[in-house]
Amino acid sequence: MRENSAAFAAEVGRRVRRLRAERGLSLSELALRAGVGKATLSGLEAGTRNPTVETLYAITAQLDVPLAALLTDAPTDPARGTVPPEVVHGDAVSAALLETFVDGRVTTELYRLRIRPGRVQISPAHPLGAVEFLTVFTGTAKVGPLDRPIVIPAGGHASWVSDMPHMYAAETGEDVHASLVIRHTSPTPPERP
Incomplete structure (x- = not known):
C-alpha cells in the first residue's frame, strides 16, 4: 500500500473546503465543532497536511457525510x-x-x-x-x-x-x-x- 500522495491530500482538502462552504460553516466553526485545531483544519484544506482517520471522522461527523465523501475509490x-x-x-x-x-x-x-x-x-x-x-x-x-x-x-x-x-x-x-x-x-x- 502506498502512502498518501500530495494529490490525494489536495483532493481531500478540496472536498472538505467545498462541503464546509456548502453548509455555511467558517473554518473556525468547523474546527471547534469537530474538536480539531484550526491550524490542522486549515492545513488539511490547503492540502499541506496528510489527513488521519481520526481527524477525517471528526470532520465528517460534523458535516453529516460518510467518510467516502472525502476519499476516492481505488482508481x-x-x-x-x-x-x-x-x-x-x-x-x-x-x-x-x-x-x-x-x-x-x-x-x-x-x-x-x-x-x-x-x-x-x-x-x-x-x-x-x-x-x-x-x-x-x-x-x-x-x-x-x-x-x-x-x-x-x-x-x-x-x-x-x-x-x-x-x-x-x-x-x-x-x-x-x-x-x-x-x-x-x-x-x-x-x-x-
Missing part, C-alpha cells in the same frame, strides 16, 4: 487494472477505501483495514443509523461500542451500530487484516464527489 488504470488505493492512517488503524456503492439514500463503503497491535483507536460517532460490518482475515480484533466491545477471531465477523463512539484494537500481538463495510442512510440522496 483504475486501463493498462494495469485497479491501482492500489490511498491509505489513511490513525492511531491503530490504516484504511483504504476500495469501493463506494450508492443506492438511493443508502451509501455503503468497503474498506481494506489493518489494525496494528499495542494501540487502541477510538472512532467518533458516525451519522445516526450507521452500521459497521467487520470480517477478520488474520489476527484477532476487538471492536465496537466502548461499553461492550466484540472480540472477533480470524475467520469471524460481527456488526455494530456505529452512531456512537466505538473502538478498534488488535487483541493479540499481531496485526489484524480485515474488510470493513460501513452503511449510512441519509435524509437526502448523497452527492458523489
Whole structure:
C-alpha cells in the first residue's frame, strides 16, 4: 500500500473546503465543532497536511457525510487494472477505501483495514443509523461500542451500530487484516464527489 500522495491530500482538502462552504460553516466553526485545531483544519484544506482517520471522522461527523465523501475509490488504470488505493492512517488503524456503492439514500463503503497491535483507536460517532460490518482475515480484533466491545477471531465477523463512539484494537500481538463495510442512510440522496 502506498502512502498518501500530495494529490490525494489536495483532493481531500478540496472536498472538505467545498462541503464546509456548502453548509455555511467558517473554518473556525468547523474546527471547534469537530474538536480539531484550526491550524490542522486549515492545513488539511490547503492540502499541506496528510489527513488521519481520526481527524477525517471528526470532520465528517460534523458535516453529516460518510467518510467516502472525502476519499476516492481505488482508481483504475486501463493498462494495469485497479491501482492500489490511498491509505489513511490513525492511531491503530490504516484504511483504504476500495469501493463506494450508492443506492438511493443508502451509501455503503468497503474498506481494506489493518489494525496494528499495542494501540487502541477510538472512532467518533458516525451519522445516526450507521452500521459497521467487520470480517477478520488474520489476527484477532476487538471492536465496537466502548461499553461492550466484540472480540472477533480470524475467520469471524460481527456488526455494530456505529452512531456512537466505538473502538478498534488488535487483541493479540499481531496485526489484524480485515474488510470493513460501513452503511449510512441519509435524509437526502448523497452527492458523489
